[in-house]
Amino acid sequence: MADISITTEDIPSTNPAKAVKMLHFTGQLDESNVDEKSKEVYQLIEAAQGPLYLIFDLAGLEYMNSKSIGYLTDWYTKLSEKQGGIVLAQARPNILDILQVVGITQLIQSYATIEEAKAAVIQ
Amino acid sequence: MNEFIPIIASVILALIPVVIWLNVIQEKGEDRSIYIKTFLFGTLSVVPPFILIFLFERYPELNIYSIINTSVEQLIYVALLTNIVVGVIEEIGKNVIVRITDKRHPEYIQTLSRALKLSICAGLGFAFAENIFYFYSIWVNPYYGTGDLVTTFIFRSIVTTCGHMVFSGIFGYYFGVGKFSADITEFAKWQGQSLGFVRWISRLTGRLPFQVVREFQNFKGLFIAMGMHALFNASLDLNNKLFAIGIVGAGAVYVFYLMKTRSGRLLFSVIKRRGSSMAARDEDVVLELLGMWTKEGRLAEVMQICDRLLERDPDNNVVKLFKAHAADNQKLKEAYTALKSVFAKSKQQQPEPANQATPSPTLSLEDEKIVLESMGMLYKEGEYKKVLEIANRLMARNPNSSGARVLLEKALDKQKIDNAFNSLSKLFEDDPKPDSPVGV
Numbered sequence: 001m002a003d004i005s006i007t008t009e010d011i012p013s014t015n016p017a018k019a020v021k022m023l024h025f026t027g028q029l030d031e032s033n034v035d036e037k038s039k040e041v042y043q044l045i046e047a048a049q050g051p052l053y054l055i056f057d058l059a060g061l062e063y064m065n066s067k068s069i070g071y072l073t074d075w076y077t078k079l080s081e082k083q084g085g086i087v088l089a090q091a092r093p094n095i096l097d098i099l100q101v102v103g104i105t106q107l108i109q110s111y112a113t114i115e116e117a118k119a120a121v122i123q
Numbered sequence: 124m125n126e127f128i129p130i131i132a133s134v135i136l137a138l139i140p141v142v143i144w145l146n147v148i149q150e151k152g153e154d155r156s157i158y159i160k161t162f163l164f165g166t167l168s169v170v171p172p173f174i175l176i177f178l179f180e181r182y183p184e185l186n187i188y189s190i191i192n193t194s195v196e197q198l199i200y201v202a203l204l205t206n207i208v209v210g211v212i213e214e215i216g217k218n219v220i221v222r223i224t225d226k227r228h229p230e231y232i233q234t235l236s237r238a239l240k241l242s243i244c245a246g247l248g249f250a251f252a253e254n255i256f257y258f259y260s261i262w263v264n265p266y267y268g269t270g271d272l273v274t275t276f277i278f279r280s281i282v283t284t285c286g287h288m289v290f291s292g293i294f295g296y297y298f299g300v301g302k303f304s305a306d307i308t309e310f311a312k313w314q315g316q317s318l319g320f321v322r323w324i325s326r327l328t329g330r331l332p333f334q335v336v337r338e339f340q341n342f343k344g345l346f347i348a349m350g351m352h353a354l355f356n357a358s359l360d361l362n363n364k365l366f367a368i369g370i371v372g373a374g375a376v377y378v379f380y381l382m383k384t385r386s387g388r389l390l391f392s393v394i395k396r397r398g399s400s401m402a403a404r405d406e407d408v409v410l411e412l413l414g415m416w417t418k419e420g421r422l423a424e425v426m427q428i429c430d431r432l433l434e435r436d437p438d439n440n441v442v443k444l445f446k447a448h449a450a451d452n453q454k455l456k457e458a459y460t461a462l463k464s465v466f467a468k469s470k471q472q473q474p475e476p477a478n479q480a481t482p483s484p485t486l487s488l489e490d491e492k493i494v495l496e497s498m499g500m501l502y503k504e505g506e507y508k509k510v511l512e513i514a515n516r517l518m519a520r521n522p523n524s525s526g527a528r529v530l531l532e533k534a535l536d537k538q539k540i541d542n543a544f545n546s547l548s549k550l551f552e553d554d555p556k557p558d559s560p561v562g563v
Binding site (some may be wrong): 098101 | 401408424427431
């Protein structure tokens with residue numbers, strides 16, 4: 001089973017109606033762990049009362065499989081329905097390459113640094 | 124000299140459907156000679172059945188037809204069993220011709236559609252040779268007249284010749300699937316098909332999985348062709364011409380559809396494949412996703428991803444297959460939805476709300492009559508969309524206008540039929556074919 005850890009951090013927002021959280025991904029998201037780990041993200045989304053923005057810090061993510069891309073689009077749809085969203089930050093070139101070919105980057109903005117991602121969300 | 128006249132006339136008669144069908148099969152820009160060569164080679168496929176007939180006459184104890192006739196009582200079983208033998212022999216004969224042609228000229232078959240069309244030509248060759256034999260037999264037989272010859276000519280030229288073409292076309296398509304089994308097996312793998320049986324046979328026989336798939340597909344196509352052939356012949360023997368025509372008709376629609384599909388026109392054989400600019404492991408993730416979303420029916424997304432992936436890996440046949448398969452399924456889905464809407468019980472059409480801040484005044488009966496007359500004219504001209512628009516506007520003004528409601532419902536039904544017809548025609552439309560082999 002591949003190792004993956006997702007740690008969540010609250011990000012202070014200038015808009016009190018808008019919750020912002022950062023999720024740090026470290027390791028590999030593959031068939032052995034993706035279903036289990038996705039539950040944590042779903043719990044965050046379901047618990048949100050109002051608009052929720054998630055910043056995915058992908059600096060430590062080495063690999064993501066097709067299922068995790070499917071989950072990513074689903075999380076994005078669910079958050080968009082609540083007027084929230086997802087942004088990506090610090091994705092490695094291979095991960096970004098996959099996301100670009102799949103077309104996810106047309107839906108979800110990707111930023112080179114955490115600061116840029118935060119700035120895009122907290123405004 | 125006179126004894127040659129029936130032979131020459133029979134050959135000329137048998138050539139008429141050949142010329143027509145060869146013209147139908149050949150598409151613009153295609154080299155006609157490969158079809159003619161395969162057709163001529165296909166005429167040889169009558170040799171094995173004739174040799175068998177000769178052997179059965181020489182050694183009656185081997186005559187399987189006599190054995191069936193003497194050992195089976197019920198006519199229906201006699202017809203079925205006899206014609207299974209006929210189907211097996213004749214389809215194998217035609218299949219061998221296609222295999223030999225492909226062995227000698229592998230460049231001929233680079234698409235599934237081409238495999239199908241060349242096999243049709245082999246079937247046409249068989250039908251041609253068989254037709255000569257039938258026409259000649261009737262011509263020289265004093266018990267038959269001109270009427271019999273004309274009837275036989277019409278029936279054999281249309282139905283029987285089409286039958287041979289359809290049966291061969293079906294095994295030809297599967298022959299193509301077998302020929303390109305390396306890519307097609309890979310495509311199946313990414314779609315989540317387990318291929319457990321293939322792997323088991325592969326281990327058992329020591330052959331590569333795609334080689335097992337190749338033989339399996341060949342056998343599958345032959346099996347379907349033989350079965351259809353046997354049913355067709357048996358129906359004729361049992362004097363059920365309508366059923367026989369039905370088999371050929373349904374088969375022809377299927378073969379024509381297969382010929383026109385995007386997957387069918389996909390060019391498989393690229394001598395030198397360009398490399399991918401994406402890392403293999405990353406590309407695998409995308410392929411896996413394509414398989415997942417294909418299964419979920421997210422066809423538009425699949426096609427978009429394929430376009431982007433093909434920019435990075437332009438000669439990847441598996442990606443091309445995903446795209447073609449999605450395009451074909453999209454068309455089928457549209458046709459199914461359009462057909463379903465024709466047969467679905469239409470709900471009572473509600474007029475669209477008038478897009479006005481203040482309600483418009485009701486039309487007088489006389490004015491309504493004029494509008495209804497114009498709508499009637501538009502309906503006759505087939506302008507159903509305009510009829511719908513006017514009916515909606517009229518009903519917003521006169522909600523109880525029964526004339527408007529009737530025309531609205533009729534136009535709605537006609538529009539549904541038009542949509543279904545358009546969607547069905549799209550299934551058989553020629554796609555732009557950037558993948559067609561050039562000069563072959």
